[in-house]
Structures are given as structure tokens and as C-alpha cells.
Amino acid sequence: MTDPEATPRITGEGGIIGPVDASRVPRWVGEATFARLPRISEAGQADVAILGVPFDTGVSYRPGARFGPGHIRESSRLLRPYNPAVGVHPFGVRQVADAGDVAVNPFSIADAIATIQGAAGELLTGAGVKRLLALGGDHTIALPLLRAVHAVHGPVAVVHFDAHLDTWDTYFGAAYTHGTPFRRASEEGIIDKTGCLHVGIRGPLYGEADLTDDSALGFRVLPATDVEHLGTPGMIEAIARRVGDRPVYVSVDIDVLDPAFAPGTGTPEAGGLTSRELLAVLRSCKDLNLVGADIVEVAPPYDHAQVTGIAAAHVGYELLSALALGKR
Amino acid sequence: MTDPEATPRITGEGGIIGPVDASRVPRWVGEATFARLPRISEAGQADVAILGVPFDTGVSYRPGARFGPGHIRESSRLLRPYNPAVGVHPFGVRQVADAGDVAVNPFSIADAIATIQGAAGELLTGAGVKRLLALGGDHTIALPLLRAVHAVHGPVAVVHFDAHLDTWDTYFGAAYTHGTPFRRASEEGIIDKTGCLHVGIRGPLYGEADLTDDSALGFRVLPATDVEHLGTPGMIEAIARRVGDRPVYVSVDIDVLDPAFAPGTGTPEAGGLTSRELLAVLRSCKDLNLVGADIVEVAPPYDHAQVTGIAAAHVGYELLSALALGKR
């Protein structure tokens, strides 16, 4: 296996280069790209690219998400090529490839945002990638990613899975942190204020104004407390109703899960979703016009036995399946 | 921030001194009182006091709950001042303050019980505190706390969240342990035998007599196995029906949660409640005549990434919200 180029891989439709063949190369062998997919340089090009954004200077509590992309990739070694829940080979019908990490500056949030926006933009325009799945990193990165997506698709509806609104304004005078990306995005006009919603919100806020501000910025709220009576079918329907046919960006803050399912994160709140609920809801994204996605706030120093990493890897797998099945 | 008295704080109604302002002092900065509330000496007085009871000599298995109060406080740094689930600023409508820890003797259960009872009594009578939220410590502490509450309110209904009945009799000849507080309380006549119930009971018992004894001591049982078909609305209704208008003491043994949600405890039992279920049920306490509460059996040496501590902090937050909203 000493020559990665010679690694036996599963081939998809039309010569698509798929993941490493686990029946010939044990799962723990070789480098950890997402789902053991080819790097973009190995695949030549990619319809869908996975981009690591290892940045966590925007966090307001426990840091560590800078190690998130590598941890999610390591935790994705068990993913197999066929998704029976939605009936698709996500890596067999589209060329999916791992684009590596953005070399992001940890000492300057402004510089980091510019770099991320540049890297995402270059992939989506220069490199011909049609869809991007970003692995964070903290939630600050959603802003430059949305800017890059907006440059291609115009304003997008955002389906935001999170315990927190992330539409706060400033903190210590800082306008660009992991608590503010969607306020900034709304102010910049890069999201479609008629089609955004948060899913899984819970826990205390600063005040009632948090919710009224949030609403004015274009969001509706599907709180975690509603899950019990709505069930996943009700949640799926509420999301579909809100976003309709709009181009959709899905942002998954892993803290939407209860800390039992995602201990490895920076600002955990009790009372969250289960992994089973989250994955069930995400499967419905195949019926949306999904144009981009991210998974953020995985903080490996607080994870145990890759519980959080594995949940994030499955989130990524469902998003990639939705992209494979999605209408374009 | 070198002068705690000068720490910027959020002010509530009528000059109430609230928690540290997180937009000016990062969450991880400064000492860890519960929810970053003022100490009672800073607040001058308190309507509601949080009291740490770091005692674990009464445990029958894994010790460590002596470190519980500090751990819950550390895990409560993320709590914000407004509770949208019930619509209240719990620290803005009542003066809530942290009363520190009781200096409890680890070498003598009898001495410890007397000290706890004295400290709680002094707060409730001498210091003018109206309501107490105790942070344990093991469940032994519920007995002296109930005695102190009884001295003010007379016999109270107990709503007891736990995997275990805690109405056993003796163990190795010891009458006062974490497995016996409610039997002793019932025998002493300090609880209202017509209004008590356990919620979340599960796992094996010593024999059928455990349940008949328990019933004779004044308790009804809402087992964890009923949660699936009752749902949280059914649980809330069952509790309300049992306690009615009685003054209520809520005792939350964190092992009522499944070990996935609360690994950091001494006698974990599989098959428990989720954090979301527990918090939903606790929110209904605002409709009860809540006169006191405790959160016990958080054993930090067995916790990971503060998962248990954060669950306990949210439990405390809901109980304080209920106290803020409660009828008195």
C-alpha cells in the first residue's frame, strides 16, 4: 500500500474514483481522507468536494475545533459505499473528493475569514467543484462559506441545526465570532430571509430580544423541545415548508446533538437531539435543492472514543447522499 | 477583573444583582459560582440560595460526589440569564445567590447530617433565605435538608427523580446512607405521605417487599419504563395529580438519567431518562408549590467533558426558573 495512487479503490459510474476498497485494505490502513475518498489531486476533479477548515479562534468557550477536520476524517473510516436508508451510492454517482484543509491563520479572525472565502471560492469557480461540504472548525467559518456559495448561487435559504441561534451581534466588541455568522450573513444579504430556520435550539438566552432580532434577520425556530411531539416527520415537514424550492445551505453545529451524543464540542447544552433524530431529518435533504453544507464545532479534545467524530461522519455521509440524489 | 466586587454584572428588577456579564467577562474567567451568580456576601441577602453540600461518605458504590458541587458550578458557566422555554429571567425577578459550601465532616455520617441540617436551617431562618437549592453530595444529604425545610414548611410532598427508591432500611447496620433518606424522612413524619412519588425508577431490586415498603412509606412509582408510552405530558400530569397544592420538595438524583447522559455518578443503571425528557418534566415545577430542591450524586471522577455536570447545571437552571415563577 506504499503507493497511494496504487491503492485499490471502488469504482463508480463512468469511471468515478471511489473510496479505498476495505475488503483489500483494512479500514485503519493509510491516510484518513473523508470516508477514504480520493484526494482531489488523485481524482483529477470533483463534482463534490470536502474541505477542512481547521479554525477555532472564534469560540467563546472551550476551544479545540481546530482539530475537528482531522478528527471527523479519522472517524469516517468505517463508512461504507452504499446508503440503504435512501438507496444511493453517494460516491458512485458523483465524483466526490477530499480537498484537504485550508491553511487558516489562527491569530487573526479577519485574515482567516478572507482565506476561507478565497479557498472556497477558488474550488467553486476555478476548480469546477459544484458542491462543497466543509468540515469545521468553529461556526465563524459559515460566513465566508456562505459568501462563496452566494457568489455562485445568490441568496440561499439556510437550514441551521444548532443548540444556539448564532445571530448574536458582538462579543467584546468583536463582530465576527462563532456566535454571529448568521446575523452578519443576513446583514450582508447573502441569505434568503424568507427561507431560513434553526433546528434544535434550546437552553438559556440573553433575553427575549434574541428571538425578535433573530426573526427580523430571517429565521424561524424549531426548538429541541418540539421534537417529542413533532417527531422527525413533523420536523421534516416544517423544514420543507420553510425552504421550499430555494437553494439551500445546511449548517450543522454538532452541538445540536445532546452532549451524550456529542461531548466533543465547545458550548454543549443539555436536552438536545439524538443522533438518530438528526440523521433521519438530514435524510430529507435529498428532497431539497441543496447547494452547500458544513459540519462545525467538533472539538476533539473533549471527545471520547470518537463518539462525536462518528456522529459527525454520519452527518457528512447523509449530506453527501443528499447531494448525490439531489435535484440540480 | 481583579476585584470581584467590581465585576460587571447583569442587573435585575429592583436592583437585583445578577450573574456576571458574559459579553464583558469571558465565561471561563473568574471564580465558578453557580451560573456566575453573586456569592451571598456580595448580594447582601438572597431570596433563593444555592448551597453546596460536598459529602459522599454515604455511598454504597462509587464515591466522588464530594466533588459534585464544585463540578456543577464549573459546568454552569454557560448558563445565560433568560429561559425561553418558560419565559422568565430566573435571576432577574428574584435575588439568587450562591451560599458556598457546607464544611461537612467526611469521617462521621452523623456529624455530617447535623452540620448540614444546621447550615440549611440557618440560611432558611437566620439568613432570611426563602428557598434553597442544594448541590450534593450523595443522597444522604436529602434527609437533613428535608428536616430544615420541614422546620419552615411542615411536611412536604417529595417528587423524587432517581433510578432507585432510596427507601431502603439499613446497610451494614447503618441507618443513614444514600439509600435510606426517604425511609427515614417518612418515619420522622417530615414528608407528606399522601403526596410523594418517585420518577424514573428502574433496574433490579432486592425483592418485592422493596415496593410494598415503599408504598407504605408514602410513595408512588412512575418507572422509567413508562416514559415511552406516557411521554413527558403524561409524566407531568401524573406528578401534578399526585402532589396537588402541597408544598413540594424536588430531589433530583442525577442517575435518573441514563448513564449515557450522566456517566459521572455512583450507582448508574441502564435504561434511564434522556436529558430532554428530564428537563421537560422539571419545567412543570413552575406550576407546583416548590419550596426546596436538591441535585445529588454527581460524581466528577467518572464524568467526561462535563456531560454530567452540564446536565446537572441545566437541571438547576430549570429548578431556579420554577422557583422564580412559582406561586408562593
Added chain:
Amino acid sequence: MTDPEATPRITGEGGIIGPVDASRVPRWVGEATFARLPRISEAGQADVAILGVPFDTGVSYRPGARFGPGHIRESSRLLRPYNPAVGVHPFGVRQVADAGDVAVNPFSIADAIATIQGAAGELLTGAGVKRLLALGGDHTIALPLLRAVHAVHGPVAVVHFDAHLDTWDTYFGAAYTHGTPFRRASEEGIIDKTGCLHVGIRGPLYGEADLTDDSALGFRVLPATDVEHLGTPGMIEAIARRVGDRPVYVSVDIDVLDPAFAPGTGTPEAGGLTSRELLAVLRSCKDLNLVGADIVEVAPPYDHAQVTGIAAAHVGYELLSALALGKR
């Protein structure tokens, strides 16, 4: 307590030797047999035996299950003698005893399988044990265990709780691994192809053929995604319908639980069952003709605070309760 033979024990019907009396010997004192039951040499004989099979050379990812039997036993110290959920003293109506571990060769899968089959067979025939509960070890062990059970009972229906089908064919040319026991068993004719099913299946597969092959091998699938709408009553009914009156072997791969509930396992998949759901379903085994069972894939190096071990111990307890109540 220096003489194990003199350890105070709870006595069951007709002189049955039960577990150590926890009111006289603290739970953490003395050796860890399952539930503190007598070893088979102490009990003289046993109606039901618990057999450790500390083997993990068949794993395709994270090893460690070789330490599973000891870990489950250590995690079972809290089990008490009466099961209120189904109303039985599982150790009081049958002589249950711990048969220790099989001394299994880690360097040769073939040799290990032969040893396990021999040890199980010897217990079931030579030693007069009627029912066996095996503690793994990885899932490879199910094959020799099924062979031993088949030798006594003929082809059995298998109720298989797992995230994975385990009916794959070969891996690296190896026919006998933890991913293949039920294919081999079906090929060998030792399971009843009209009565088998998997419960809790989820996550990606290699391809559609995995499912068609599986079906041809005699299995039906009750996926984890069905749990939300079926509820545990629906699952119980589906199982009962499939297995009917057939002799049943229950195989519980602990990864049927979500990684939040069972981090200590080798091939975790997000989106699994909760402990509460699994235990509820297992309780229904009392209405089946249960002739043998195993609990596999507990990998202690990845466990935390015995969360996985405790879940497995409770699984064992419910299976033993079902055996105690079962029709024979």
C-alpha cells in the same frame, strides 16, 4: 471474606445458591463473577451458565473485546436479585452460575473457534447446563456457540441485535470473522432460515446485494430507523411474529446501541437504539422459547465510566430473567 466459600449469599428456591449478599459484603468487595453469582464449582452444577469468551482476533476495526467478559462482570456488581419489570428473581428460581472463561487462542481463529465450540458443548452436554449466556469477545464467537446450541436443539431461530448484518462473506480471504458468523451458520444449516431477523440495523453497506444475500440466508431486517414509528411494542410484535414457537438464540452485539450508550465497542455506528429501548425489547424474550444467548463486542479500552459495561450487564440480566421465566 477471606474464604469465598464462606461468603454470605442469598439463597433461592430449593437451596439454590444465589449472589453475594450486598447488605453484608459491599458491592466492590471480592471477585467479579457476573452479578456476583457463584462460580460453577461453588454451585456444584448449574441450570444456566454464564461463559466468558475473551476473543477478539476476528475484528475488522478497533480491537479490545478480549477484555469484554471481565469488564461486563466488573460492571455487573450493582445488579440486585429481583427484576420488578418482569416480576422474577432470576437467580432464585434457577441455579445460575458463572462458568469462567474459555482459554481461547488469540493467534488462530480456526483454533479459537474449535476451542469455543468444545467448551460450550462440554457445558451443555457433559456438565448438564441447560442454557448458556456467553459474554464476548467479538461476534466471531456466535458461530461456535450456535454450533453447540444446534447440537442440542437443532436449527434455531436467531434474533440478532446489531448495527450490522454480519452475513458478509469474506474479508481478506478470511471466511471466519466477526462480520460473517450468520452467513456461515446459515450455510451450515444450524439456524432456522424461516425464523431469523436482525434488529437495529443501520449505517452504510457495501451494496444492495448485502440485503438480498442476507434475505436469502434467512434473515429479515428491522432497521433502527423503524424504531421511532414502531415503538418498542411494534418491535416486540415483529420479533414475536418472525420467530413464533421456534427455539430461539438471541445474539446482542452491543453496537446495536447508539455510541452514546455504548462507546466501548469496535465498529460503532451513529443513530442506534437507546438502552431503554433495547432493554424493553429484550424483556419480551420471556415469551419466546429462548435456548441460548450471547452479548458481544464490548471493547473496554474504548469505554468510559463503565457506561458500555453497565448496559451490557443489564442486557445480561434481562436475558437471564427471560431464561428464568421462559417456557421449556
Added chain:
Amino acid sequence: MTDPEATPRITGEGGIIGPVDASRVPRWVGEATFARLPRISEAGQADVAILGVPFDTGVSYRPGARFGPGHIRESSRLLRPYNPAVGVHPFGVRQVADAGDVAVNPFSIADAIATIQGAAGELLTGAGVKRLLALGGDHTIALPLLRAVHAVHGPVAVVHFDAHLDTWDTYFGAAYTHGTPFRRASEEGIIDKTGCLHVGIRGPLYGEADLTDDSALGFRVLPATDVEHLGTPGMIEAIARRVGDRPVYVSVDIDVLDPAFAPGTGTPEAGGLTSRELLAVLRSCKDLNLVGADIVEVAPPYDHAQVTGIAAAHVGYELLSALALGKR
């Protein structure tokens, strides 16, 4: 391996029953007695017995040592039968056996001390055991053990390895805790005040009087700060000079090691001995008249990867080797 009595074992001189044969039974298979030695009931009798004393109610900081005996035994599975450093088969020249655990009351220090003294005394007199190695448990247990040893041997010299003096007086009014055993022993006249010393002392004290009191109680101090210039030869010589031909009791508090080598303990102090130093010094005990020993303060909840447990197991092995070689 289902019959422990049939487990293949290594046989020593004159039919001595030795540890399980690791070339036939893998190390992780079967119950964990110390070094996989026979239980005393299997051996019939024992020249040297290992006794677990799982008690930690005497601790003044982090509890958990109640799980110490089991953890040390689990960590001793790798010990092999021949000690090349001193040239002896410790289990081949004396019958060594595991006497199990004392069933000690966690709720009453006084009761526990009586039980321990009784159990140790019974072994040493009734059961014909000549030497005892106790596995703690916290340091409180040294007092009843010394009493039992004194009953047979009269006053003994104590060689005490520890970060702390453990000759303090009372704490919260309690006279019998893990900080006081050697003061009590000196007061009771059961130790030889002309021949005791502490090794490895370090860290802050309450005051100068701690040292003068300690001296008056019969101890000399070999502080950890002396190790660098004395080396292990100098330490060995200092010990030998102090104890001479007296009957010697060696008490090893695992916190004599630096926390890097023994994180799993209750009152760790930086700046301690290395494992290599401690083991080298202990090897010199073969030249002393060793009549008893203990290893205490191993607190598993704070251990990692059995680092502390393995160090303790090697300490036990060297002590048993010294007993095997010792002059009697």
C-alpha cells in the same frame, strides 16, 4: 477453562501451586487474583497470603481506593514467575495465595478497623499464614494490620514509603484516618520506635512541629529531595542502618511515586520517586527481616491505562520476592 480447579498452573518446589500457566491460558483469561496465583481455598494453605482491604472512608481528599485491590490484581496479570533482578521464583519456593478481600464496612471507620484486624489476625493465627501482603485501601488500614502483625511478632520496625508522614493527630476530631496510622501505632506501642523511618517524604507540611512530633513518635525521614545525591544505594544503606535486624513491616503508599508514575491516588504530591528508584530500593528488603507489608492508596478512578496499578503490582512482586528470599 470453565473449571478453575482445572486451570493449568505452574508448579513450584514440593508441590507448591503456582500461578496460571500463561503459555496455555492467555493473560486476560479468567479471574484476576494477584499475579494469577491460586486463591487460598485452591492452594489449601499458604505460607504467604495476599489480602485485599477495599476501604477508603479514611481519606482526606480524593476517594476511590476502595477499588484498589481489584485494580492492582487486574494490573498484575502480566507478572511472570521468575524475578531475575534478585534471582528467585517467588511463587515457587513458598506457597503464595490470594486470600480475597475483607468485607469492610464503609460507613464506620471504627467497625472497619476492627474487621480488618480480625481478618488479618485470623489469617496469621488461625489459617497458619506466616506473612501477609495487604492491598489497600487507604492508609487507615495500616493500623489494624500492624496490630495483627504485632500480635505475632511484637513491636516491628516500619519502613514507610510515602509522600506524607501519616503521623498527624486528628482531623475534624477523627483520630483514625489515613493521615494518622503511624501516630496511633506508636502510641499503642506496636511499632519499634528505635527502628522506623519514612522514605520519599516531600511537599508542604502544617508546621515545623509535624517533624518534631514525628521524630518523637519514632521515625527518621529520608526525604525525596535526598534521592538525587544519595542514589538508590545510599537510600538502601540508610534504611538498612535504621532497621537493622528488627522484624520489619514495609508500608508502601503509592503516592511515594511522583504523580507521573502514580496518577491514580488520592493525595498526590509533585516531586516524587520514579518507579525504577522505588523498585530498586524495595529489592533490598530481601536482606531485612520482613514480616509483613502493605500497598495502599491506589485510587483507580484517577488512574490511566493501569499505570498506577502496574506500578503497584510490581511493588507487590518485589515484596513477595523479598519474602521468598528473606531470612526467617
Added chain:
Amino acid sequence: MTDPEATPRITGEGGIIGPVDASRVPRWVGEATFARLPRISEAGQADVAILGVPFDTGVSYRPGARFGPGHIRESSRLLRPYNPAVGVHPFGVRQVADAGDVAVNPFSIADAIATIQGAAGELLTGAGVKRLLALGGDHTIALPLLRAVHAVHGPVAVVHFDAHLDTWDTYFGAAYTHGTPFRRASEEGIIDKTGCLHVGIRGPLYGEADLTDDSALGFRVLPATDVEHLGTPGMIEAIARRVGDRPVYVSVDIDVLDPAFAPGTGTPEAGGLTSRELLAVLRSCKDLNLVGADIVEVAPPYDHAQVTGIAAAHVGYELLSALALGKR
């Protein structure tokens, strides 16, 4: 213990308010100031103040040191009042108090540096504190601390314990990070270039120029590889020779210790000092003209069982002892 002002404390010379009396208040009870010393507001004033600086935005690898001050304080609960190694009651001859934490901005290194400089300056001038011991936080904080010390004492000799030189220039264009404080300080003229040295340096560098630059900036190097042949006496002598009578600032990066002794840090390098060596060398600071000190780079998310925190607490204790004994 509900009134911190009423906490029983040990009193020192001339009414000095010392730490909480551990014989009356168990060590784990009450808030965690360093060594359970009074807060500065309780003490009224302080000769020596301990200041937490919870900042880690300057790190180039693993973050987490923002939680350092709280962790060191928690880990200092076992410190007792008398230091026998140097014969002083460090809290009895000077008023030492805990000044709490600086509320430092995590989103702007420049802003943070200014805040830290201001807070330290205010203590040293406005509040009348004579000596400061800072608890980091990452090494970036040494620069503003040195500026504040320089404002009082003029250029100081720096004795810098670290695996790394920390005289690098820029990283990603950032001039102020945890790898550059001593270059900046030298450039600013606030350190005495004739009297600085590094102790414990090891591991790879970027190039030979790192060392020549470092030398030009005023530092000599005492590498970790010299410890074996110099011994601690040789190291002490080398330090004394270099700094002479100059006012000295001691900066202890906890990664000067080997990762075995300090796993909880951000840029660990194998081959470091032992705790025993470091503490022995630090004791010699009593013979220097010590005017300030810091302990940095304790990153709690990577610590285990407080091993790193306890080492840091002992480092602080020796530095405070040196300050108590020091010539002024």
C-alpha cells in the same frame, strides 16, 4: 461555611490572613483560590498577589490554556502552609492573596496584551502589591507582565524554564504570540540582556539561526540534555552565575517538564525535566532577587488526574516560598 468571610483561616505573623484551615474545612470544600488563600478583597491588601490570566489565543498548536488558572487553583487545594524544604511559612510571613482573573479578550491578541499589562500594572502600582505571580494562559502573557514589572523595577533578568526558546519572530505575520514574548521583550529593552537564560530547552528547532538570534537577544541556554551530567546543583549554580544580583523574573512554561509529568500542555516535547528536578532548581530562587514570576501553558483539556495542575501548583508554591524568603 456559607459565609466565606467566616471561613476559619490560619493566621500568620502580624495578623496576616492565611489559607483556610484544612483541619476544620475539608480541602475540597469552598471556592478554589490558589492554595485556599484569601481573595485580595478579603485580605484587604497583599504583599504578594496571584493573578490569573486565562488567555490562549496566542498558541500555535493545542489550545486550552485559557482554563489554566482555574485548573491550577483547583489543583492547589492540597498545599499546606509550611515548606520544610526551605524552612518557611510562605503565607505566614507575607500577606499573599489571590487577585482573581484578568477579563481578557480572546478575539484580539493586541487588546488582550493591553488589558493584561493594565491589570498587572494597576496591582503593582495602584493596589500596592509588591510581587506578582501570574497563572497563565499561554506564553504570550509574559510580555505584558514583563512590561508591568519593568515599569517598577527597570530591566530584569529572565530565568526562563521551557522546552522552547520563545524568541522566534513572527508566525503567519503575527508578531505577538506564545512563541515570541522574549524576542519582543528584548527588542523593547525591558529585559536585561546580560542576565537572561533558558533552562530545559530541547527538541528540534527551525535552524541554527534560532540559537544565534537567541544569543543576540540576551539569552544563554541550559538545555535539558545537560541535566544528567550537571545535576540540579550544577543547574542552580549556572543560573546563579548568570543572573547575579539583578532583579529576576522567573517564567515557567510547564512544558519544561517531560510530557509524563505535564501532559496537559499545548506543545509538548519528549525528554524534559522531572518535577523533582524542576522543584529543586526553583528552590534556589530564594537566593535570587526575585521580583515577579509566571507559570504558563497549563492546558487542562489534555491533563489527567490533575497531574499537570499539581505540578504547576507546586511550582507556584516554591516561587511563593522564594518570594517569602527573598532579599528585597
Added chain:
Amino acid sequence: MTDPEATPRITGEGGIIGPVDASRVPRWVGEATFARLPRISEAGQADVAILGVPFDTGVSYRPGARFGPGHIRESSRLLRPYNPAVGVHPFGVRQVADAGDVAVNPFSIADAIATIQGAAGELLTGAGVKRLLALGGDHTIALPLLRAVHAVHGPVAVVHFDAHLDTWDTYFGAAYTHGTPFRRASEEGIIDKTGCLHVGIRGPLYGEADLTDDSALGFRVLPATDVEHLGTPGMIEAIARRVGDRPVYVSVDIDVLDPAFAPGTGTPEAGGLTSRELLAVLRSCKDLNLVGADIVEVAPPYDHAQVTGIAAAHVGYELLSALALGKR
């Protein structure tokens, strides 16, 4: 950084492609090759190759070393390009590259050995690599690696750092395990029996014959107990004397370190070397005729905070420095 080929790298002599430039790409960004060196396909060819051998089916106790190569690589991100201790840029004077992992069969030791031998042989002959540094995996892999080295260099002297002799014969009848590589190698005549030695041996053996056999197989023993009086200079001299000018293969079992320094391993023994000692001795390899090396038995599931991984990374760095400086 989305194109690995475009990653900024440090260039060495004559166009050598070196590691990623950490001043432009943060250390945690991008894939983890050893020391962030180029993959062999990026470098075109390599003078020295690093080869991962993720195999652990040969272990006799705790498994997990299959994850060793990835863990060591992850832990090597902090390595910088210049080694001041020996004065060389190891990646600047030779082309060093990461050859990835061997795809080794976990289900058959025989098959795995053949695959490893083939992969190593192909690199050393077909690919023109002159020297190989292998990252294990368990010690079984030393045999096929020695065979491949022997094919090029003839019989080699082995300098073997380990707690164990690894010259045992069979275990459960298996001749090829992690306890036997050097016996097999000696029998096969591929090592030079006049020039081999073990360093760091300690702990119990099976019997005296272990040592006489070992001697007959060509080894001398430098036990861990000799380190204190020999010091590293004495050890270096002893090694040099034994191996002389022979071609040397260095095999470093990480358990040569004390468990404090290397908890993450499978068969830890207390009383080992410190990292500082091991690194100091390894630096002397620059004066030997080093022709190959391995680092084995790093078992990540038992590691904490990468303590073991970092030690192993530094071991690799010193070995690569020796190869860079070595006489050829």
C-alpha cells in the same frame, strides 16, 4: 492548502523536498505524514522512507498497535527541521519521505508477515530506498523487516530497546508472535549473533532459561536496573562496544520507556527508562552503521494526550537524524 502538491515546503540541499513550512501552514492543518514530510509519490523518490505497519495480531496482551502508525504520525506534527542536539537538518541532507502503510491482513499472522516482507523488500530494492524506518504495529513485524534488511545488507547487529527479551519460543503453539521475532531471526541466520544486545530489559521472566537461551541466540543484556549507575554515557559505550562496525538495525519497543512516559502500549512494565535517557542513547546511533530501524508497540487506545505518540515521534526523529549523519 487545498492542493497538497502546492503546499509550501522547506527545501533542502540539492532540491530535496522537505516538510511543510509551519510558518505558513499551521501545524494541525493538512494530512499527517511523519513530521509533515512529503509522501514518497510527492518526493518522487526517497533516500530514507518511513513505512507504517499497522498490525497487532501478534500481541499477547493489550491490542491496539494497529493504530500505531497513524498515531505516531499525528503526534509528529510538532517536529521542526533542525536537530540541535546533534547538529543536523535530517530532512535537508537526505530525501526523507513517508511511504504510507502496508495493507496488512489482520486475520493471518503468516500472511501478514509475507506482505510486510514483500513491501519492505520492494521499497529497498525496487524503489531504490536506502534506509527504512518502520512504524509499528506490534513487534512481530521486526522479523519480516529484518529479512528485508538482511536481503540487502546480510546479517545485521540488532540493538533492541525493550522491556522484554522477545526471544521466547512459542505461545499457544504459535511460533510467530510479538514475543519471538529475535529468536526466529537468530534461527534464520539473518542477524549477526556476535553483535546483538537488548537495552532496558526489566521485569519478571518465565525462568533462568530465558536468559541462557537469549544469550545463545546472540544477545547481551543491558538491563534497566543498570541505567542508574552507568548513566547514558555508559550505556552508549556498552552499545558501541557490542556492535562495533557491523551494520546495525535498531528496534525500539516503546515499552522500553517506563509506563509514565509510554502508557500507550500493550505490555507495560514498571521501572523503565525515561524519554530523556532513551533519546540521549539513540543520539549515539549517528556513530553506528545504521541500516534500518523500527518503532513498535505504540497502542493508541491506551495513550493519553499523545504522551506516548510524542515520545515515539521524537524517537523517530533521532533515528532519522542518525541516518542523515550516519556513515554509509
